[in-house]
């Protein structure tokens with residue numbers, strides 16, 4: 081079964097402390113209450129008032145003309161890339177970008193694009209690296225069409241792009257006649273961490289989306305925003321891909337609830353991530369990346385425990401972290417309290433001390 085996530089080891093207790101991913105938050109009773117009360121209609125027919133309310137609010141939040149509600153962030157990327165590009169075009173993105181590494185090759189398969197992988201620290205590249213990737217226009221070169229950035233940069237450690245750098249990159253794209261797309265899966269984490277309003281942060285981007293199933297805690301849903309013309313075209317792809325829904329207001333209500341209740345509190349997740357990083361750093365030999373937001377990447381091998389062994393030992397204690405190419409990732413979200421941070425640190429200290 082190469083296509084399924086790993087099963088827990090036999091005899092493992094249920095997960096009590098889930099640091100695996102912010103996607104695994106459960107909708108709270110209050111969120112479900114809001115879903116139950118939602119006014120609904122036929123979304124595909126343009127008739128669901130709660131979906132309209134969500135899209136209007138998101139367009140305003142992101143400073144764009146229009147927005148469309150989609151089932152997942154991946155579908156936002158698929159539709160945005162399909163809308164911006166033609167077959168044979170090239171998209172410029174970081175080599176660790178979700179569109180390149182974690183979407184099953186969909187952009188090659190469905191949009192016929194190739195992705196030019198850019199290098200750079202913490203999932204981000206510089207203006208110089210982007211300029212160095214500009215191709216001389218000739219009959220030999222693939223037409224470069226789209227610049228893509230991820231905010232926050234997930235595999236980069238949840239890093240927040242310096243705003244001046246984003247603006248410089250957008251400047252290069254404009255100069256070259258490229259479109260610009262932001263994968264804003266964790267955009268609100270970047271907004272809360274930097275204090276820069278969302279609309280200002282994404283002003284230079286032709287399209288941007290935000291996921292409601294990460295730190296915002298909704299069971300499903302993402303919203304893609306852009307110009308009215310872009311969203312009109314995006315709707316056509318939503319229909320073609322089977323992403324048009326019916327009484328989707330029940331899910332949009334969870335997203336509206338998340339906007340009202342779960343954005344400012346992301347600061348608590350960031351504080352928990354910093355406390356976790358601080359605690360880890362006190363363990364001799366542990367390598368820890370300083371978190372900008374809610375993700376902490378660390379490597380315990382210098383502390384005498386291989387990363388796989390630490391994952392397994394923690395899982396037997398009911399604590400789950402993820403392993404991404406040898407680095408471990410702990411993710412802080414709505415279902416993780418400060419007490420759980422302390423308890424996890426205590427367990428890691430004990431496991432490394434035994435080693």
Ligand SMILES: *Cc1c(COP(=O)(O)O)cnc(C)c1O
Pocket residue numbers: 151152153154155178179230232234263265266291293302
């Ligand atoms: C989770 C994630 C996605 C995909 O979102 P889904 O809602 O899981 O489809 C895309 N990009 C980044 C950076 C992500 O973290």
